[in-house]
Amino acid sequence: MDDFISTFIRITIIILLVRTVVSLITSFVVTRKMRKAQQDTRQNPEQSSAPLNRDSLEQTRREQLMSMELEGFREKKEETANRTVRDLVKDDYCGKLIEKSKSYIIRDHEQYRHFCSWECRRNYIEAMGSEG
Numbered sequence: 001m002d003d004f005i006s007t008f009i010r011i012t013i014i015i016l017l018v019r020t021v022v023s024l025i026t027s028f029v030v031t032r033k034m035r036k037a038q039q040d041t042r043q044n045p046e047q048s049s050a051p052l053n054r055d056s057l058e059q060t061r062r063e064q065l066m067s068m069e070l071e072g073f074r075e076k077k078e079e080t081a082n083r084t085v086r087d088l089v090k091d092d093y094c095g096k097l098i099e100k101s102k103s104y105i106i107r108d109h110e111q112y113r114h115f116c117s118w119e120c121r122r123n124y125i126e127a128m129g130s131e132g
Ligand SMILES: [Zn+2]
Pocket: 091, 093, 094, 095, 096, 115, 116, 117, 120
């Protein structure tokens, strides 16, 4: 039984030693890496992390601006669409909605009448003529 305990203690001590050595090596490596990074920063101040962050910040700001511009563009597009909707007129003969700029127009009793086609315009005039 004593033999078992002594073996156990020895194994524990070995494990502790190994762990200590590993942690020492790790801290040594990390310290070296940090020192190297500091040296790099001192040698190349332009490539240090701070200006990089500023660059990425600027890029983010630029992206925000771009998206804002895009939204403005979208709003303008919607405005144009609304204007087009507002410029729609009703065909006085067949009742179809047509774009004012593409419609056939006649003046009838101080009022403008819009038609989708030359045929509708003609039919309307014929109907008007037959009525009186
Ligand atoms: Zn029509």
